[in-house]
Amino acid sequence: MHPYRSHNCAELRLSDEGQQVRLSGWVHRKRDHGQLLFVDLRDSFGITQCVVDVSSPLFEKLENTRVESVITVTGEVIKRTPETVNDTLPTGEIEVRVRELDIQSRAEVLPLQVNSDEDAGEDTRLRYRYLDLRREKMVKKLKLRSGVISSLRRRMIEQDFMEIQTPILTASSPEGARDFLVPSRIHPGKFYALPQAPQMFKQLLMVGGVDRYFQIAPCFRDEDSRADRSPGEFYQLDFEMSYVTQDDVFNAIEPVLHGVFEEFAEGREVSPYPFVRIPYAEAMAKYGSDKPDLRNPIEISDVTEAFRGSSFGIFARAIEGGNVVRAIPAPGTAGNPRSFFDKFNDWARKEGAAGLGYIIYDNEGVPKGPIAKNLDEERLAQIKETAGLKNGDAVFFACDKELAAAKFAGHVRNKLGVDLELLDKNVFKFCWIVDFPMFELDEDTGKIDFSHNPFSMPQGGMEALENEDPLTINAYQYDIVCNGIELSSGAIRNHRPDIMYKAFEVAGYSNKDVEESFGGMLSAFKFGAPPHGGSAPGVDRMVMMLADEPNIREVIAFPMNGKAEDPLMQAPAEVDEDRLRELHIKLDLPLEDTEES
Numbered sequence: 001m002h003p004y005r006s007h008n009c010a011e012l013r014l015s016d017e018g019q020q021v022r023l024s025g026w027v028h029r030k031r032d033h034g035q036l037l038f039v040d041l042r043d044s045f046g047i048t049q050c051v052v053d054v055s056s057p058l059f060e061k062l063e064n065t066r067v068e069s070v071i072t073v074t075g076e077v078i079k080r081t082p083e084t085v086n087d088t089l090p091t092g093e094i095e096v097r098v099r100e101l102d103i104q105s106r107a108e109v110l111p112l113q114v115n116s117d118e119d120a121g122e123d124t125r126l127r128y129r130y131l132d133l134r135r136e137k138m139v140k141k142l143k144l145r146s147g148v149i150s151s152l153r154r155r156m157i158e159q160d161f162m163e164i165q166t167p168i169l170t171a172s173s174p175e176g177a178r179d180f181l182v183p184s185r186i187h188p189g190k191f192y193a194l195p196q197a198p199q200m201f202k203q204l205l206m207v208g209g210v211d212r213y214f215q216i217a218p219c220f221r222d223e224d225s226r227a228d229r230s231p232g233e234f235y236q237l238d239f240e241m242s243y244v245t246q247d248d249v250f251n252a253i254e255p256v257l258h259g260v261f262e263e264f265a266e267g268r269e270v271s272p273y274p275f276v277r278i279p280y281a282e283a284m285a286k287y288g289s290d291k292p293d294l295r296n297p298i299e300i301s302d303v304t305e306a307f308r309g310s311s312f313g314i315f316a317r318a319i320e321g322g323n324v325v326r327a328i329p330a331p332g333t334a335g336n337p338r339s340f341f342d343k344f345n346d347w348a349r350k351e352g353a354a355g356l357g358y359i360i361y362d363n364e365g366v367p368k369g370p371i372a373k374n375l376d377e378e379r380l381a382q383i384k385e386t387a388g389l390k391n392g393d394a395v396f397f398a399c400d401k402e403l404a405a406a407k408f409a410g411h412v413r414n415k416l417g418v419d420l421e422l423l424d425k426n427v428f429k430f431c432w433i434v435d436f437p438m439f440e441l442d443e444d445t446g447k448i449d450f451s452h453n454p455f456s457m458p459q460g461g462m463e464a465l466e467n468e469d470p471l472t473i474n475a476y477q478y479d480i481v482c483n484g485i486e487l488s489s490g491a492i493r494n495h496r497p498d499i500m501y502k503a504f505e506v507a508g509y510s511n512k513d514v515e516e517s518f519g520g521m522l523s524a525f526k527f528g529a530p531p532h533g534g535s536a537p538g539v540d541r542m543v544m545m546l547a548d549e550p551n552i553r554e555v556i557a558f559p560m561n562g563k564a565e566d567p568l569m570q571a572p573a574e575v576d577e578d579r580l581r582e583l584h585i586k587l588d589l590p591l592e593d594t595e596e597s
Helices: 058-063 122-127 136-158 199-207 246-264 280-287 313-320 338-350 377-386 402-419 461-467 497-506 511-525 539-546 577-582 591-596
Strands: 020-032 036-042 047-053 070-079 094-105 181-183 191-193 212-221 232-242 276-279 324-330 358-361 394-400 430-434 439-441 448-450 477-482 485-492 532-535
Touching (some): 020 094, 036 094, 047 058, 136 246, 199 532, 246 477, 394 402, 497 511
Antiparallel strands (some): 020 036, 070 094, 212 232, 232 532, 430 477, 485 532
């Protein structure tokens, strides 16, 4: 027999009755019933109940063994009595009568409970992450993550994508966030950068003749933590394709995403593909966001004309100054108490708005509220029709410059969706946001700059750049969104040096600027680059959604905390002077840090 186990702790069944078996694992729970001591033995597969009689010389030894100690037991599989069968366990019809016991490792008093869902607090959980990972919830999430990655990899390979690893030590890139820098010992004063994404390399692979590339890519960005973003590092399904249009990219990745979500949805509905495509301008107008949660049925509408020249002076004057008014329906809230609307008004002020005006259309359709008193019947009817309101609905208003009004209306829409419990928790609704503007106007400087990715192909190509108003040009850029969470940005790339020079010229950059910043890429494109495009859906975010976790740290084995610290490994940490000297580095610490040290 194997020295540690003949079976795992989820394997034994009634058909094994009478067998001599050996199991190893952690002491999950102990129950002393006087004459009998029951021990739930746990490994990563499951739990088996073991039992020792008080007459056994092993009774006292096992009784004195702390929970979470690692033991090996050898004994006979016996059938449980009908009243002791545990239907919640796969092994619940049997138990193992212990004949031999080896204590492999004794546990000290635990800083957190493994056999309980009691929240020990994030700091304790991360400091003792190896204990936290033993908990059933965390085991399930690690298995889910492993399954998702395996499924993604299999589905990509089935579509003839080639898995290729790109460098981790590379040069600083223009991705937009801060790089993590690595000093070079043999090149004094020079630094490598950890890749924010494999963007340059995957495009160079296309130039190198690879037709379809992918990898489960680690990416590194020195940015602040958010609930849906881990500080430091994250993983994405990075892929790129040659000789493709935007439709080809969508057709390739939609079955992969749909298939993975359906595989691990556990009964939840998944949008069929092809996924809905929403132009950026429409998304901002209807949902106030370029990552709309389509589970929310509320749609925003433009009611500027209903207020233009009206007796409601605040909005009327704002419209004359170039502002717009957006209406956000609040379905079925007309009967809510005044406090409901007051709370929304208070919330709006905390969000930086002047307030949140509203109109109530009662069950008979009679308009009520301070704003309603300042509008005539025709305007009130126009608002009701434009916003798609029914009797018994209310409507909130956002008044500001177009983009600011859209974004704030989007916040109101999201809050209403949650507060009114309008979101279906059992569905994953995907959509593409397409037709992002190529350029935008910086209101502070009055200059034109890139709106998003400067390396996207402008729709209309060179002709559009030379002949059209830059602020009307869209890019072949797209985002994949699910339940209000952006999983990825992507684009059909600008593979033409002449178009790239012109696009940067529109944004105020000279050819020399472009060559100094992106010379390597440009040089490669001058030797023949195929049209190509791709995307990179976030693996961590996918697993977070499938696990129904609000925080991305819950689905990462060893995450950093919100301060970008690793309490377990005590990172980041100071480095001794000899190592700094070897790397040709001198510290210039902020004064307060110096005083504290």
